[in-house]
Amino acid sequence: MMIYNLRKAIWITIICIIVFGLIILYSASSQSTRVTQQVFYNQLLFSALGLLAIFFLSRVDYRQYYDFAYLFYGINVLLLIGIFLFGYYALGAKRWIEILGFNFQPSEFMKFSLILALARYFSDHKPKVSFYNPWAKPALISEFIIPFMMTAFPMLLIFKQPDLGTAILVLVIFFVVVFAAGVSARYLACFFGLCVLATPVLWNLMKSYQKDRLMVFLNPNIDPLGAGYTIIQSKIAIGSGQFFGKGWLAGTQNQLNFLPERHTDFIFSVVGEEWGFLGGVALLICFYILIISSLRVVAQTKETFGYLAGIGFVSIFALQVIINIGMVLGLCPIVGITLPFISYGRSSFLVFILMFGFLINLAKKNKIL
Amino acid sequence: MRLKILKIIITCLFGCLVLGLGYIQIIRGSYYQSLGVHNCIRVVPVEPSRGRILDRNGIILADTQVSFDVMVVPQEIKDKDALFSFLSEVLQAKTKTLLNLYQRRKLASFAPVTLAENISRDQAIILEENKFRFSGLLVEVRSKRTYPFREAGAHVLGYVGRVSPERMEKFKSYGYTIEGMTGYSGLEEYYDNFLRGGEGGVQIEVNNRGQQVRLLGMKVAAPGQDIGTTLDARIQQLSQSFLAGERGVIAVMDLDTGEILGLVSSPSFDPNDFLDNAASQRRASYFTDPHAALLNRAIQGQYPPGSVFKIPIAIAALNTKKLNEHTSFICNGFYTLGNRVFRCSHAHGVQDFIQAIAHSCNVYFFHTGLILGPKTMEEYAHLVGLGRLTNIDLPYEEKGSVPRPDALAKRRWSKGDTLNFSIGQGDLLVTPIQLLRMMAVVARDGKDLLPSVIKSIGSNPVRREALMHDINISKVYFEKIKRGMRGAVADEAGTASLLLMNDMIVLGKTGTAQTSGGKSNHAWFVGFCPQTKTRIAFCVFLENGGSSYNACRIASELLREMKKQEIL
Numbered sequence: 001m002m003i004y005n006l007r008k009a010i011w012i013t014i015i016c017i018i019v020f021g022l023i024i025l026y027s028a029s030s031q032s033t034r035v036t037q038q039v040f041y042n043q044l045l046f047s048a049l050g051l052l053a054i055f056f057l058s059r060v061d062y063r064q065y066y067d068f069a070y071l072f073y074g075i076n077v078l079l080l081i082g083i084f085l086f087g088y089y090a091l092g093a094k095r096w097i098e099i100l101g102f103n104f105q106p107s108e109f110m111k112f113s114l115i116l117a118l119a120r121y122f123s124d125h126k127p128k129v130s131f132y133n134p135w136a137k138p139a140l141i142s143e144f145i146i147p148f149m150m151t152a153f154p155m156l157l158i159f160k161q162p163d164l165g166t167a168i169l170v171l172v173i174f175f176v177v178v179f180a181a182g183v184s185a186r187y188l189a190c191f192f193g194l195c196v197l198a199t200p201v202l203w204n205l206m207k208s209y210q211k212d213r214l215m216v217f218l219n220p221n222i223d224p225l226g227a228g229y230t231i232i233q234s235k236i237a238i239g240s241g242q243f244f245g246k247g248w249l250a251g252t253q254n255q256l257n258f259l260p261e262r263h264t265d266f267i268f269s270v271v272g273e274e275w276g277f278l279g280g281v282a283l284l285i286c287f288y289i290l291i292i293s294s295l296r297v298v299a300q301t302k303e304t305f306g307y308l309a310g311i312g313f314v315s316i317f318a319l320q321v322i323i324n325i326g327m328v329l330g331l332c333p334i335v336g337i338t339l340p341f342i343s344y345g346r347s348s349f350l351v352f353i354l355m356f357g358f359l360i361n362l363a364k365k366n367k368i369l
Numbered sequence: 370m371r372l373k374i375l376k377i378i379i380t381c382l383f384g385c386l387v388l389g390l391g392y393i394q395i396i397r398g399s400y401y402q403s404l405g406v407h408n409c410i411r412v413v414p415v416e417p418s419r420g421r422i423l424d425r426n427g428i429i430l431a432d433t434q435v436s437f438d439v440m441v442v443p444q445e446i447k448d449k450d451a452l453f454s455f456l457s458e459v460l461q462a463k464t465k466t467l468l469n470l471y472q473r474r475k476l477a478s479f480a481p482v483t484l485a486e487n488i489s490r491d492q493a494i495i496l497e498e499n500k501f502r503f504s505g506l507l508v509e510v511r512s513k514r515t516y517p518f519r520e521a522g523a524h525v526l527g528y529v530g531r532v533s534p535e536r537m538e539k540f541k542s543y544g545y546t547i548e549g550m551t552g553y554s555g556l557e558e559y560y561d562n563f564l565r566g567g568e569g570g571v572q573i574e575v576n577n578r579g580q581q582v583r584l585l586g587m588k589v590a591a592p593g594q595d596i597g598t599t600l601d602a603r604i605q606q607l608s609q610s611f612l613a614g615e616r617g618v619i620a621v622m623d624l625d626t627g628e629i630l631g632l633v634s635s636p637s638f639d640p641n642d643f644l645d646n647a648a649s650q651r652r653a654s655y656f657t658d659p660h661a662a663l664l665n666r667a668i669q670g671q672y673p674p675g676s677v678f679k680i681p682i683a684i685a686a687l688n689t690k691k692l693n694e695h696t697s698f699i700c701n702g703f704y705t706l707g708n709r710v711f712r713c714s715h716a717h718g719v720q721d722f723i724q725a726i727a728h729s730c731n732v733y734f735f736h737t738g739l740i741l742g743p744k745t746m747e748e749y750a751h752l753v754g755l756g757r758l759t760n761i762d763l764p765y766e767e768k769g770s771v772p773r774p775d776a777l778a779k780r781r782w783s784k785g786d787t788l789n790f791s792i793g794q795g796d797l798l799v800t801p802i803q804l805l806r807m808m809a810v811v812a813r814d815g816k817d818l819l820p821s822v823i824k825s826i827g828s829n830p831v832r833r834e835a836l837m838h839d840i841n842i843s844k845v846y847f848e849k850i851k852r853g854m855r856g857a858v859a860d861e862a863g864t865a866s867l868l869l870m871n872d873m874i875v876l877g878k879t880g881t882a883q884t885s886g887g888k889s890n891h892a893w894f895v896g897f898c899p900q901t902k903t904r905i906a907f908c909v910f911l912e913n914g915g916s917s918y919n920a921c922r923i924a925s926e927l928l929r930e931m932k933k934q935e936i937l
Contacts, residue, residue, distance in 0.1 A: 180371055239393045239401025277394040281387060288383050292376070299372055315375065322382045329389040 006293050007363045013290040014054070014341065014356060018047045020283060021267075021342035027249050028263045028270045039263055039344050046346060050353045057357025062365065065116055065358065066123070066305050073117035073150070079106035080157040107158045107166045108347040112354050114154060115173055115312030121147055122181040123304035144187045147178060164206065165335030169319060171195075176315040177308055230266065234328050238272030238280075245276025263344045265336055268328040284325070291318045294356075297363040306362050313355040416549065417566030418512040420593030422526060422556055424602040425630070425824060429517060431526055431557070431640075436513035437493035440481040441471070445505035452503045459495050460485050481507055486646060514550070514644055518602060520637040521609035524665035525600065525629075525763065525822060527555025528640035553643075554663070556596060556822060558764045563826050566593035597825035599623070604631035607930050611923050616660055617892075617911040618667045618801040619927065624809050624897060624904040627818035629761070632802075634666040666912065668759075668766040671798040675882030676729045676864075676917075677893050678750070678793025680811060680850065682737055683726055685749035687846040691740050694722040694849045700732035704788070711735060711788050726853025729864045729879060731792050738791025743774035743782060746790055752840055753807045754817075755799050760835045761820040769803060772796040794883060801910045804895045808877070809906035812897040814847045815840035854878055854896070865894060867921040873932060874900050877924075879917035889913045894920040898928070901937040 022044055029039045065072075083106060127143045151174040159167040179188060203211070237251065245251075251273035262270050272280050291314060298310035317340055324339040326332040338348045393401065422431035439460065446452055453471075457464040467484055474482045488496075496508045514529050532551045549568060552561040569590030601621075608619035612635035621631035638655045642648035655662045664670060686692040702716035713731040717724075725733035738746060750756065756771035772795060774782040789795035802820060810817055817837040825831055854876040857863040864879040877896020884890060892914035897906040909924045931937045 176375070180375070182371065235393060236401050236404050238390070239398050240404065242394050242398035242402060272390070272394065277390060280390045280394070284383060284386060284390070288380075291379060295372065295376055295379075311372065311375070315379075318379045318382075322379075322386065325386050326389070329386070329393060331385070331389050 006297050007360055009289060009293040010297075010356065010360060010363070013286050013293070015051065016286050017283070017290070017341045018051070020286070021339075022047060023248065024267060024270050024274075024342065025263060025344060027251070027274060028267060030249060043344055046349060050349060053353050054357050054360065057354065058360035058364065060357070060361060062306055062309075062358050062361040063303075065309070066120055069113075069116040069120035072113035076106055076110050076113040077154055077157070079104070080110065080154055082106075083161065084157075105347040107161065107163055108351050110154050110158065110170060111166070111173060111316050112313075112351050114151060114170060115177065115309055115316070117150060118147055118174065118177045118181075119305050119308035119312060121150065122177065122308055126304065127181055127183045140187070143183050144178070144191075148174065148191075159205075162206075163336065165323070165337040168335065169316060169323075169337065172319060173312055173316055177312050180308055180311040181304075231327075231330050231334060234266050234269040235330050237269040238329065241273040241276040241280075243277045245272075245274050245279055248274055250274060265324065265334075265338060265343060266328055267343050268325050268339055272328075287318075287321045291321075294359050297359055297366065300366045301362055306365070310359055310362055313359060317352065317355065414549075415569040415571065415588075415590045416511060417568060417590035418592045419514060419529070419550065419566065420564040420827075421595045422564075423595060423597050424600045424605075425598065425628075426601070427597075428602045430522070430598070430600065430602065432515045432517065433512045434515055436487040436511050437490065438483055438509045438511045439485040439488060439496060440483050440507040440509055442481050442505045442507060443475055447504050452506060455499065455503060456484065456506075459492055460488065481509075483509075486511070487513060487644070514640075516640045518605060519639045519641060521602075522600065522605035522631075522633055523555075523637045523640050524634045524663075524667070525555050525598075525605075525632045526640060527557035527559075528553055528638075528643040529557055530643050554665070554765065555763060556598065559762055560596050560823065560826070564593045564596060567591035594827040596823065598822050599626075599628035599630060599824045600632070600822065601630045601936065603934055603936060604931065605633055607631075607927060607934075608633035609635070609637065611927055615911055615914060616666070617909070617914060617920075618670065619907070619909050619923070620667050620801055620805050621905055621907045622805055622809055622820060624812055624818075624899075624906050627809070627820050628824070629820055629822050630903070630905065632667050632822070634664070634670075636660050636662045638662045665763070665765075666910070667801045668761060668763055669800070670910075670912070671767055671769045671800055672891050672910070672912070673795070673797055673882040673884075674755075674793040674799045674804060675880030675891065675893055676731075676792060677804055677878050677880035677895050678797065678799075679726060679729065679734050679791075680807065680854075680878055681749045681753045681755070682734055682741070682746060682791055683722070683850050683853065684753070684811075684840070684842065684846065685741055685745055686722075686737050687849060688749075688842045689741065689745060692722060692737060697721045698725075698733045698736045700730050702732075704732050704735045706784055706788060709785060711785075723849065723853045723856055724860075726850065726878070727856025727860045727863045729857070734791045735788050738787050739784070741791075743772075743787050743790055746787075747771055747774060750797070752838075753810065754838065755797070755803055755807070757803075757838075759800075759802050759806045759820050761802060762822050762833060766802070767800055769799040770796065793880065801908050804893070804910075805906055805908040808895045808897055808908065810840060811847060811850065812876070812899060812904075812906055814844045815842060851876055858896075864917065865896070865921045865924075867918070868894075868896070868925045868928070870925070870929070873898060873928060873937070875928065879921060881917045884913065889915045892917045892920040894924045896924065898937065901932075903937060905937065 022040070025043050026037075026040045029037050125142050151170060155167050155170045158170060175188075175191075240246070241251070251270060268280070268283075271283055275282075294310070294314045294317075298307060298314060301307045301310060320337055320340050323332060323335065323337050324343075327334045327337070338345055340352045341349065418433045421429055421433060424430055439456065441452065453464050453467055456462075457467055460467070462485070470484055471482055474484075476482075493508050496506065500506050500508070516523070516526060516528075529550045529552050532549050550565070552558040552564060557564065567590065569588040571588075604621055608621075608631050612619060612633060615635055617635055619631060619633050620629070622629050636658070639648075639651070642652045642655075687694075697719050699719050700713055700717035702713050704711045704713070711731065714729070717728055717730045717732070720728065720730045720733045722733075724730070750771045756769055758766050758768045760766075772786070772790060774786070774790075786795060790797060806818070806820055817839045819833055819835045819837070821833050823831045823833065855874070857865045857878060858868045858875050860866065863869075865875075865877055868875045868877065875896055875898055877894055880891075880893030880895070882891040882893065890913070892911040893909070894917060895906075895908045898904060907924065907927070909920045909927070911920050911923070914920060928937070
């Protein structure tokens, strides 16, 4: 009974989030000079298809992904390499690739396939150190180096596109899955230390606009027209929404075109302006319920592959929500990460559909076992 | 256990988000509210100064100079009538015209509207002094594009203007704004991205009466980069003067590098007119001109090549070994096919291969064309680059057309078509730049080259690259064709004997292409100088210019003048 309720909770919150997202997108695109209302109708169609897709994907036995995990991973890495050869530039970065007339961002799909690949790897090579056997001698290469290589290669490709945000997310995926798999805490601590040491090197590798964004995060007023413009306008929009918001289609910042990128990365600022603190918190609660119910599903899973992949999916979803809203509020740097199910964009939407199809199936299997 | 840690972390982070949201919306809410509701933040754009265009010796072809514009900010206007009557007095324009302009250009209440551009310094001072009396009035210092050589070479340079709505649609994601300037046609369009620089601006916070409360920040406009070209201003001016009153093209290219030294199309236009409000009538006339002054005939005009096409036919004849240089035919001055008579310029008598090129004997090439057959001719036309873009770095290049004998639309290919094809008539159309490239490739014994106008961007030298289509045939064949082309100049009876000079060796091929509709013929001379200081290939084309004699005359004057000025 409990498990059935979890599935219900996941379904209901996803539908709530998508419907709320459509209502917001309608407002964000209604007066825009940058995009037309077409954006809304595209997303409407895509949401409907997406919900159908979740329904059918949830009937696919999640253990089938185990067989294809490495294949997905391999194809995805090839696509990332393909970007360097055949991809095209848009907005200063080489991220998109065209296959059969569709534009893809393989970096988005990498989140999905990397999690599957790591989950399979650790279900095949269970770490020796675990809760049951905390004093076993850990194996550095099989427990840490190999999975790290599996992550580092696609991560570098994504970083070079350049797409700092997704590259960081990929690194965090690694960290979460390794953590959940029960790899020795010593390794994790060392790795964390290395990351901190590598920061200055990373800084030198960054594109100048990425440095700008970090600097502007520290003080948006140094460049209010350039990199700081978005964050200042976004804060004004959210702040001026106050407790009750200005009402649907009534946000002045939104409707007067002050907010750039408001149909994609900055869509939460439209929520804040038009729906106020109430709307913002309501949306956050929806996200929170979805995440916690999914985590519960994962906690009931006994089988390693499903357990690890599930944790990876929930974490990446939670992280995107937190980073996206955090950057819109000016709490963390602008890294170009979408708000799941709400931002306009197909690749990102599709990835989360795949993930939740998987999670719902996981919930179903738990019920049977 | 570890799952629980994850849950705690996520819960904490969500807590932070709720707190952050609460801080901005509830605690600081009224501050942001005041910024937002009153539209208190205004962005005033500052345009970057556009990069210059320089010739190969550093002479300025397109410059950027300071000018003054009058603007008003709609939301700050208090007394509209007083303001506009004052403006009409100072600018000496009708109040009604100004009001119309204002209505048409107004976008949003906070966006400044430009009412007059390029006003005199005196007018600017008067307005500036009275600014405090009329709120909403702005005088902006703006950089203005000037073209010192006016008509000479205008087509290569192009012109600048406001971003049109269609262009906005295409480029808005690259930071173009409706008030900004952008390049149209020529280098101004092709290299716009480098020339335009990045827009800057100041962002200020104003109170609800429109007075500035504080400067939130500013971003300095990034000036555009200068573009160094391969053009030679002297050649451009000479070419322009030789083409005065004519319709046609003069194009000069460095044989060794493919650098375009000169490229002039006539009739031309003055790119300064596009920025001068007083010249609006002349500007409009460019668009309605029956002779299409804005058309760059060198890359967009498509014409039959006439006898110049005998060069690829000659290459085909030698390379397929259907003919050799001793093959002779007798020319009686005409060739009869059924009841149709195809004429030659006059009865040449016995002609061998070399003489036939030198004298441009049609009858000889009728025979050659029938021996080769239309398919082979089509193949060699493509081989020398006809029907294909030269990929010169100028926008809107046309690729002409080569007839396809086995795929005619309405009728079957006849022998008469073959005869016409073999002397460059009929459905064959080429651009002057294609023939120029063809001649250069022949001069280089088949080695392809890429015509380019760009030499440097900013301080970085630029080398363009493209797929090369070398003609891989024996050098011996090229030597024979060159003997024919030298004969055209050096023989007494040669078609281009006007170009025989004692201090310069010129090789080339004339062409007189018939046109339909009773207009006069097109005149061509395409040639090269293999031994000058800078080895050049050149093309002189006169649209409806009569006999090729006229093209030869201009070519010889141009070469003599270039020699005199020590360019060659």
